[in-house]
Amino acid sequence: MSPAVRTSKSQPKKPKASSSPKRAPRRRLPPAERRIQIVAAAKALFAAGGLERVTMRNIARRVGITQAAIYQHFEGKEAVLFAIAEDFFSDLIADSEKMAAEATDPVDWLTRAMRSYVEVGFSHPDEYRLVFMTNVPGFERHGRHRSVPGQTLPIQPSKGAIAFGYLQDQVRDLIARGQIRPGDPELVAETIWAAGHGLVSLMITHADFPWSREALIETQIRILLGGLLPEGSPMRPGLQPGKAPKA
Secondary structure, three states: HHHHHHHHOOOOOOOOOOOOOOOOOOOOOOHHHHHHHHHHHHHHHHHHHOOOOHHHHHHHHHHHOHHHHHOOOOOOOOHHHHHHHHHHHHHHHHHHOOOOOEEEEEEHHHHHHHHHHHHHHHHHHHHHHHHHHOOOOHHHHHHHHOOOOOOOOOOOOOHHHHHHHHHHHHHHHHHHOOOOOOHHHHHHHHHHHHHHHHHHHHHHHHHOOOOOHHHHHHHHHHHHHHHOOOOOOOOOOHOOOOOOOOO
């Protein structure tokens, strides 16, 4: 055998290149970002399969973390659902603050508030179903806007209670000014809320029905204001059939 051949045999073999790409290290998110990611995953699971799909295991799997890790951010499923509700009410509060800055008078604010509620509900149908149309044991007590016999509200009010407080305070001011009929501010505010809820829940539950959405919203506002405004109110001439005061 020639020396050249022996030399080639003694050379070390080069290692084969790996065909599988190296997995990039998982980026550790700050707690605030991870919480946002968890809530977004829970929203997506609820929209895709209802409440049964929203489990701590499924949320963790969708986010890409262990089930044990998710408990570092939320103590349980109810806490995640409460965070979704808080996000929904944050939008209502933001709209209330915007309306307060744009309204020309308290009645104008109330008119805008009625419209804003249904519009926010229409734009967040999945969150609305969860907050107002789904029975979750242990969840409602976190978002209650007032106490019931034998129970008290938490020291730190929920954003749902704050959002309802905007409406109730405005109703109380309108009654004090004599701009709407006398009544219990809380009861009047709840009646306005119930009317808006009926419209939103009906439309998002039966979305395929050929609703005349804008006409229904305006007619509902007109009817509500017609019952709230006292005789002789300067706003009453604007309540022609099918037409609500412009917001």
